[in-house]
Amino acid sequence: MGEEAEFVLTISADMAYTRNDTFALVLGPVPVLLVDDDGGESTQSYFVSALENNGYAFGTLVEELDGDITLAELERYAVVVWDNGWGGKLGDANRDAVAQYLDAGRPLMISGEDIGWFMNYQNDPVLVGFYEDYLHADYIEDDSGFRSLDGIPGDPIGDGLSFTLNGEGCAMNQFYPSEIDPRSGAEPVFEYSPGLEGGTSRSDSRA
Secondary structure: OOEEEEEEEEEEEOOOEEEEEEEEEEEOOOOEEEEEOOOOOOOHHHHHHHHHHOOOOEEEEEHHHHOOOOHHHHOOOOEEEEEEEOOOOOOHHHHHHHHHHHHOOOOEEEEEOOHHHHHHOOOOHHHHHHHHHHOOEEEEEOOOOOOEEEEOOOOOOOOOOEEEOOOOOOOOOOOOOOEEEEOOOOEEEEEEEOOEEEEEEOOOOOO
């Protein structure tokens, strides 16, 4: 799926004009969509590196340039990776598309420094409902007070992984790492200390 092919284009014209250009195109279906919704922070570069280093072919949608994503666009891909950065926000149209995508049991990975705060600080029932029903988490507090996380032993995502926020080589934008709790049906993925979670997952569609 999604094999990259390199093309060399040669243009010739009168007056001995010749020019060569090289470009690459991805042929066939692309399995992963990276949504760059970081509000112009450029944090998508970390996701790009991770995808490329692991050999995944992927498409990119830049929210600031391409506008709100549609359900039809999401459904073109087997997996969606959504980078919310620090300044990004899930607007109404995006939430509607993501909700329908998740209702169909499709896989989504979403990451952001203040997703929980944005959806909970005003106690807006629509935003809180989306956070709890679709991201399957309870928002506990904005700043956990911790800056290091460990993967949950035995978890298929977090097992064996540990990292420090604002450490060497990171985006340096994790000012308020939130504490969250998984809701019913979800599982913790990363924790600051035993019982204090910073990442959750859920493996099935919304009930």
